[in-house]
Amino acid sequence: METVIAFIVIFGTLVAFHEFGHFLFAKRAGIMVREFAIGFGPKIIAIRKGETLYTIRLLPLGGYVRMAGEDFDTVELQPGYRVGLLIGRSGEVEKIYLNRNVANPDVLFLETESSDLEKELYIEGYDDEGQLVRYNVSRKAIILEKGQETLIAPYDRQFESKSVGSRAMAIFAGPLFNFILAFFIFLAIGLLQGVPISEPTNEPIISEVKAGSPAQMAGMEEGDYIKVVDGKPVSTWMEFSKVIQDNPEVPLQFEVDRNGERVKLEIIPATVKEKGKEFGRIGVVYESPVEKNPLKAVAFGAEQTYTWFMRIFELLGMLVTGKFSIDALSGPVGIYKATEEVAQFGIYSLMNWAAILSINLGIMNLLPLPALDGGRLLFFLIEAIRGKPVSKQKEGMVHFVGIMLLMVLMLVVTWNDIQQFFF
Incomplete structure (x- = not known):
């Protein structure tokens, strides 16, 4: 049970920090964040604060930040569609009902002639008396359909409306925050446990x-x-x-x-x-003598982060060149078993393990592969060179294929883990 808790806390913290990087820089760029999720699958906990829904989901194997305009989440009202409108005191539409049966007597109904819920922000159509009317839509208007509420996303709040630099930074911030988290974990180890006074002697002395x-x-x-x-x-x-x-x-x-x-x-x-x-x-x-010094702890945190970054990067290079077998890779099962082993050596070993996993997560996400942050950054680079973005359909297809391949790789790695640890 302790291993389960340690695994969930470590993995949850790594994912949360990664997604917080995306979230923070998206908000700084003025992008609407619709959902901040830890985990995948059905919602366990859901809390709405402002325009963002914060959720914890059933499968603790990742997370995501859903930004407005990223996944075709904008609503288009087709001509002839009957909608209900709730007009606020300012004279602007505050709520748009897509359900045909609405009990609120203050709701006005009209048959849509034309609309724009992204740039011009208006709805035009025929009311029950056959008159053509036009209403301005509030930038904070809510669309209601089958009990679900969705904020409209004006174009200037959508991901695609921002500069290449702002979009790239919102994506790069996830891996960046994993490296920052690793630094702070190593810093905490240096402050609490101490920093080695000298290079380990490697003598067989029992600590x-x-x-x-x-x-x-x-x-x-x-x-x-x-x-x-x-x-x-x-x-x-x-x-x-x-x-x-x-x-x-x-x-x-x-x-x-x-x-x-x-x-x-x-x-x-x-x-x-x-x-x-x-x-x-x-x-x-075996442990070398340590001292507690805040300045040396900062240097220790930076040194350990850089050292492990380079080690993991070198291992990836060996994997590409064939010097490192894919059988040596670990998935969630392997990470869980490793966490179980590390937990036997105490809290500082777990902290060190968490920092290494955080660096690994950051590097893996920066790989220029479809569906990963690095793959998206590659498309931004192509856009910057070409002067125009790759079509959403083509990019979406590439990412879809990438997701399928990653799922296959995950299944292979997980099966290897199961065979190695349980058979």
């Missing part, structure tokens, strides 16, 4: 022994300096760790230096399964 672990039950203590494992001298943490990993459920003989005294221990590494392979673990941690 922490986990409660209930094979190491604790065998009598290993914090500060023990590992000298010999299974008859072989070890001089680095990596050498020590490799012996443990390669020998799950195998009794190993240890010689440790404890305050100048040689102590012999026998430990049987427990078995853990990762990516379909079994490894041994005894439940010990």
